[in-house]
Amino acid sequence: MQTAFLLWNDENIKEAAQFLKAHEVVAFPTETVYGLGADATSEIAIDKIFKAKGRPSDNPLIVHLSNVEQLAQYVETIPTKARLLIDAFMPGPLTIVLKSNGTIAKNVTAGLDTVGVRIPDHPAARQLIEAAGRPIAAPSANLSGKPSPTSAVHVFQDLNGKIKAILDGGPTGVGVESTVVDCTKDELTILRPGGVTKQELETVLQEAVIDLTEAETKVAPKSPGMKYTHYEPEVPLILIEGDAAFFGQQLHKYQQEGKKVGVLVSEELSREIAADVVVSCGSREEIASVANQLYQSLRTFKSSDVDIILAETFNEDGVGQAVMNRLRKAATYIAFPDA
Secondary structure: OOOEEEEOOHHHHHHHHHHHHOOOOEEEOOOOOOEEEEEOOOHHHHHHHHHHHOOOOOOOOEEEOOOHHHHHHOEOOOOHHHHHHHHHHOOOOEEEEEEEOOOOOHHHHOOOOEEEEEOOOOHHHHHHHHHHOOOEEOOEOOOOOOOOOOOHHHHHHHHOOOOOEEEEOOOOOOOOOOEEEEOOOOOOEEEEOOOOOHHHHHHHHOOOOEEOOOOOOOOOOOOOOOOOOOOOOOOOEEEEOOOHHHHHHHHHHHHHOOOOEEEEEOHHHHOOOOOOEEEEOOOOOOHHHHHHHHHHHHHHHHHOOOOEEEEEOOOOOOOHHHHHHHHHHHOOEEEOOOO
């Protein structure tokens, strides 16, 4: 299959929408990462997503809509708390899990009676969904388990020849995926941290929100990112829990072993250390910049020939929780200072 590379304009929106109507798979930009989209009501189309990504079929997909009014077509009810979140954060990097009314294809929901839905805050995404005239199921547009794509070039590197088209809308803004919140019970729970923080959710709801993202689960996941390893670079990544001195000790240890070491660090730490490959992923003082650059930074190592990557840890306030969630899932293991 030849993958068409389409620059975002009105004519190419129409062409991409025609592909979707024909049960094909199209990558498109959102404000978080690039999504790999297909008609959410077509099992045939959805199967092509799983095949292209190499994604396990028991991992549910998020359904993308172009406006709030469409929600009622695909869910049983919209509880009051869910409406509060919709009003506050949609369009935006928030996915809410609701009871499905059965309209969405079963392989989108992995056979569950729930469905995750969101309205992306990117005009190209909403234009494409509207032009297609149907809900679009879309995981991140990368090979399963690898860093998510934040540019059309990333998608091309992973999926050229595996999908029908890539709609290029430029680099994404948030840089990490949407926050996923289960709204099927009275007590709301975060299934995946992302662009909307726990603090922001609690401010709107005026109550505590349970965070399940650090819990290991062996049951069927309601959300992407809960069960399988994600975001892995090409070589082992060691997450270093500790201060700059401990980071330096670990770096020296691997260098003494004769390894070519890459480091994924903040701008601040990058000025203090020397390694074979130093990749800065933003400032510790502006954690949103780290979220924005994280996947791009992880992908940078693909073109290097390092043997191992050492990664800095970050404060988990705000979107830092999403950053650390992704780094922990990417890590081969975590190194702690001796007690």
